[in-house]
Amino acid sequence: MIEFVEVHKSYRIKRQDVPALYPFSLKIEAGEVFGIIGPSGAGKSTLLRLINLLERPSGGRILIDGADITAAGPTDLRRLRRGIGMIFQHFNLLATRTVADNVALPLRLAGEQSSPRIRARVEELLARVGLSDHADKYPSELSGGQKQRVGIARALANDPAILLCDEATSALDPQTTTSVLELLAELNRDLNLTIVLITHEMDVIRRVCDRVAVLEDGRIVEQGAVADVFLHPRHAATRQMVSEAHGLSDAQVSADPAAPGGRLLRLTFHGASTWSPLLSRIARSHEVDFTILDGRIDKIKQTPYGQLTVTVQGDQAEAAIDAIRDAGIHFEELHA
């Protein structure tokens, strides 16, 4: 477990301490995929880099499995860093070394000298990320997605318990992003790897994370299970990021002059209820009409969810809304 206790961080700029992170406490459980999201300058990189002490906190304590890393001496710090892998937006591979040499580097730095052992481990790691046939290539001969896979293999070389991902998919196209996110999810499952990732994209959080913290101007403004934060965002910054990920905002839908009259609702389904024919049943039983103005069905990690913006028209609209409530479906009434 990674635990921040009243941690804060300021940078010294022109002889002044400028806060980048205000005091916060946070727990990241072993084996979870934890996302940190926020706009540029919110403090995401700073928070991530505190975990391997690439940045030192200005105050507070950071505990990993109960041990205070801020108190670690040089030897303990080296051991600590070996247990934490990191991948980067721009991959940070050595251009003059082959793929195999890039992956071997952390093994050599950790003191491994046996060439057969290094070769065997590199082969194993490249197989793990699907790059067995690329060992002798140079980074310039690889696509972005392949470079990130090399970065992942290198980060896993010393068998870390924690993987830090710094905007790992931000430089990749959508299809490559999907395959890298799938690889991260697989590593989390198979190796019980704790993954902490930072991103400015809510879709990345939705697809791989278990829990999320939303950062704004150096403060955690919201945190919780991804399904809760994504489907029921409370803070304005979170609402903004969710609506960017979704496309149409509530305001756009309700302001559309072409939208039919009636009561305007936004329904949220999560889990098995996503596939239930609830609206058609209620339309029949209450003789009302539903008009779908906006909708989306997708998954949060592995669990399906749906969000529909609908109008309800008919004399029994009130009773129809009661029936939706009785079915345990979350909804809010939007006002045109």
Ligand SMILES: Nc1ncnc2c1ncn2[C@@H]1O[C@H](COP(=O)(O)OP(=O)(O)OP(=O)(O)O)[C@@H](O)[C@H]1O
């Ligand atoms: N080494 C540094 N020296 C001085 N100020 C810094 C340093 N690193 C970050 N900052 C400042 O700290 C604040 C938080 O920066 P940080 O890079 O952590 O944010 P971020 O959310 O990761 O942003 P981005 O998405 O743009 O990378 C910003 O105001 C930034 O200018």
